[in-house]
Amino acid sequence: MTETYDIILRNGRVMDPETGLDRVCDVAISAHKIARIGHLEGSAAREIDATGLIVAPGFLDLHAHGQSVAADRMQAFDGVTTTLELEVGALPVAGWYERQATLPRALNYGTAAAWIFARKVAFGAIELDADVHPIDQMGAGSEDMCWSTEAADSQQTDEIVSLVRQGLDEGAIGIGLPNGYAPGAGVKEMADICDLAFQYGTPTFTHIAYLSNIDPKSSVDSYVRLIGLAGATGAHMHICHLNSTSLMDIERVVELVSKAQEQNLPITTEAYPYGTGATVVSAGFFMEPDFVRRTGSNYSNIELIRNHHRFTGRDDMRRAREASPTDLVMWHFLDVDANDEHRRLLDLSVTYPGGSIASDAMPWINEDGSIYEGLEWPLPDQLSAHPRSSGTFTRFLREHVRERRSMSLMDALAKCTILPGKVIESCAPQIAKKVRLQEGCDADIVVFDLETLTDRAEFNAMNRPSEGVRQLLVNGQFVILDGELETGAAPGQPIRREMP
Numbered sequence: 296m297t298e299t300y301d302i303i304l305r306n307g308r309v310m311d312p313e314t315g316l317d318r319v320c321d322v323a324i325s326a327h328k329i330a331r332i333g334h335l336e337g338s339a340a341r342e343i344d345a346t347g348l349i350v351a352p353g354f355l356d357l358h359a360h361g362q363s364v365a366a367d368r369m370q371a372f373d374g375v376t377t378t379l380e381l382e383v384g385a386l387p388v389a390g391w392y393e394r395q396a397t398l399p400r401a402l403n404y405g406t407a408a409a410w411i412f413a414r415k416v417a418f419g420a421i422e423l424d425a426d427v428h429p430i431d432q433m434g435a436g437s438e439d440m441c442w443s444t445e446a447a448d449s450q451q452t453d454e455i456v457s458l459v460r461q462g463l464d465e466g467a468i469g470i471g472l473p474n475g476y477a478p479g480a481g482v483k484e485m486a487d488i489c490d491l492a493f494q495y496g497t498p499t500f501t502h503i504a505y506l507s508n509i510d511p512k513s514s515v516d517s518y519v520r521l522i523g524l525a526g527a528t529g530a531h532m533h534i535c536h537l538n539s540t541s542l543m544d545i546e547r548v549v550e551l552v553s554k555a556q557e558q559n560l561p562i563t564t565e566a567y568p569y570g571t572g573a574t575v576v577s578a579g580f581f582m583e584p585d586f587v588r589r590t591g592s593n594y595s596n597i598e599l600i601r602n603h604h605r606f607t608g609r610d611d612m613r614r615a616r617e618a619s620p621t622d623l624v625m626w627h628f629l630d631v632d633a634n635d636e637h638r639r640l641l642d643l644s645v646t647y648p649g650g651s652i653a654s655d656a657m658p659w660i661n662e663d664g665s666i667y668e669g670l671e672w673p674l675p676d677q678l679s680a681h682p683r684s685s686g687t688f689t690r691f692l693r694e695h696v697r698e699r700r701s702m703s704l705m706d707a708l709a710k711c712t713i714l715p716g717k718v719i720e721s722c723a724p725q726i727a728k729k730v731r732l733q734e735g736c737d738a739d740i741v742v743f744d745l746e747t748l749t750d751r752a753e754f755n756a757m758n759r760p761s762e763g764v765r766q767l768l769v770n771g772q773f774v775i776l777d778g779e780l781e782t783g784a785a786p787g788q789p790i791r792r793e794m795p
Contacts, residue, residue, distance in 0.1 A: 298337035300325045301771065307345030307742060311352065311732040312709035322350055324738040327771035332734055345742050348765055349704070352732045353739040354688050354711040357500070357565060357718060358382050358535055358653035360430050361684060364670055365659045367401040367787065369680075371767050371774045372760035373654075373688045373750075374711070376739040377403035377729055377790060379719075381500040382535045382655070383429050384409035384471025386416075388462040390425025392789055399670075400787030401774045403729065403739070407471035407500055408462025410488055414477055416458060417451040418442035428666050430575065430658050433476070434621030437577040444579065446481035456487050463495050466791035468723045469533075473502035475540065476578060478512070480504075482520070489530035497722045497792060498531040498563070503540045506580045507589035514544045515551070522555045522562065531561040533718055536655055538644035539572035542628060543591055545640040549647060556649070563718050565653035566644040568691045570629025570637060571754070573600070573657050573681045577620035581612055596627045600657075600679045601664050603755075622664045623657055625681060625754070645691065646701055651715035654687035656680070659758070672782050674758040682757055686750025689761040693749045704745065722792050729790075742766035 300323040309332060310317050316332075323331040323339065331337075353376025359366070362380050370378055384407035385391035391406050412432055415421040420436030427435070436442060447455060459470055470492050474480060492499045503517035510516060517540075525532045534552065541548040555562050576599065580586070586609065587593055594606040599615060600623040606612045615622065629637040645652070657680045659667040667678050682690075688711055695701045716730030728736040741764060748763030767775035772786035 300330055300337055300339040301341070303335060303337070303339040303342045304345045304350055304740070304742060304766070305342055307348050307350035309350045309732060310705060310708060312705055312713045313731050314733065315705070316732070317705060322732070322740070324768070324771050327738055329732065329734055329736050329738050332732070343742070343766060348742050348744055350732070350740060350742050351708050352712040352730050353377065353741045353767065353769065355715040355726065355730050356654050356656065357651060357715045359656040361656045361658045361680070362395070362404060362429070363658060363666070363668060364399055364401065365667055365674055366656060366684065368672060368780055369674065369685045369758070369760055370654070370656065371401055371780065372764050373686055374741040374743060374764050374767065375402060375688060376741065376767065376769045377726065378656070379405045379468065379790065380429060381407040381469060382471050382502055383411065383433060383473055384462070384467065385429050386412040386423050386458060386462055387425050388465040388467045392466065392791070394425050395789065399785035401784055402769055402787045403790050404787055405468050405723070405790035407469045408459045408467035409471050410455065410459055411471070411473055411477055413455045413458035414447070414480070415442045417447060417454040428658065431621050431666065434575040434577045437616060437620035440579055443477045444479040446479055447484050452484050452487060455484065456491055459488065460491060463491070463497065463792065466794065468719055468790065468792050469497035470499045472499040474504040475502040475506060475580060478504045478579070485524055486528055489524050489528035492530040493528050495722070495792070498533045498718060500533050500535055502535050506540060506542065508543050508591060509589045514541050515547055518548050518551050522551065522560060525555070525560045525562050529561065531563070534562065534564045535653070536566060536572070537564045537647060537650065538566040538641055539628060541644065543640065545643050549643050564647055564650040565715070566647065566650060567652065567654055567683050567687050568641070568645050568694060569683050570627065570631040570641055571681070572626045572628060573623055573655070574626070575620065576612065576622045576624045577616045582609065590628070592626070592628055598625045598627065600625055600681070601660060601662055619664050623660060642701070646695065649714060650710065651718065652688060652691050652710045653715065654683045656684040656687065659684070672780060676758065678758050680757050682750065682752035682754060685752035685757060685759060686761045689748050689763060690750035692745070697745060697748070723790055724793055725790050738768050738771035740766070740768045
């Protein structure tokens, strides 16, 4: 008797980075799970011809700030099936999950506990509000930056730790630790937060403290401190965007991280394949008196996303942050198209062995700088974000597998699936079944044409979805079918820390 399934993907090149499976065969899906893999005689309610296509686990993005329907849809065309806000995080965590549950989320979603929001509360800069987008909350409290520049006293530290602990108790996947936005935080506070992470068995998702290539307070200084915290507390320190925060010190930083890992310190990394970063205009590091000398970057390399204004200097930037502190900016810190050395440095971070690919995708914003929460498709032309919000994973695969052949397809897929999965699966075991293409795992699957796979977003046209993803399934439901978005699809499920 032949079996009947919900869906069969026929004759694709099926690849699973954990087991090394790489063969042409079929994948059968029933009840949201991968039921069988092999040469199947059964039938299905829907059969898809995947001849000539890659069938792989859907991509896991550990670092995505969009967290909206629009962001999900753009990332779906980038092959992503799970998108997590882990570097900044959210507070209150329970309220954040409750709000997401009211949205028709296409992709799986989750958050860390936001240390920086706890810090702002302890310094009296903000009140927590689950209805405020975390990126808007990042720009809040700019009237008095003491939360960024000053060390917390013992009472403030206790409040910070208590709020972060509450977030973990509400299911947060680790602790978002963007230290670069509050470099005044002392080592005592950092050690207490890392102790908390170790106690809960969760990672910290860390933006290093300093953005500079000159001592004191250099990028190297930051990495040495981060490595020291891992060694002293046992906390798993996950380093966000190894490419952008290291500036011109990428080569030295990679050496330090590699040596720390050789000593079995719990340190992991991620990077995205762009030489341009993005953040809020109110980020304190832009106001450093010697910003240009310390970073080697002119203010003209910083661009206001909503209108493409290039800044003329520190005073120009101060006026922008006073007018609208939540506005997003892009920082073109590397010129990878014109400078071979810049390209080499970016490659060191993106191809770092064992490192993950993560987009740092920004929210989609309206012309007035507010975050877009609409459901229109295609996205309206006036919206802006960053090309990485549309094409991080497809760009990485196009450049490094198909065009430059700097790594094998299997190794590249591992950086998009199993490697980021291993960063969090010890505390969020749900993810184990979402980054593997194996029988019994969740049917979170991407089917793509490697020969046509490409990012299309540019800095003057950010809302162009990537091409080459033919099918994308999330929990066994098509989000992309035959290259077209299923606008009614909302199969995304919350990913949380496992509760004791």
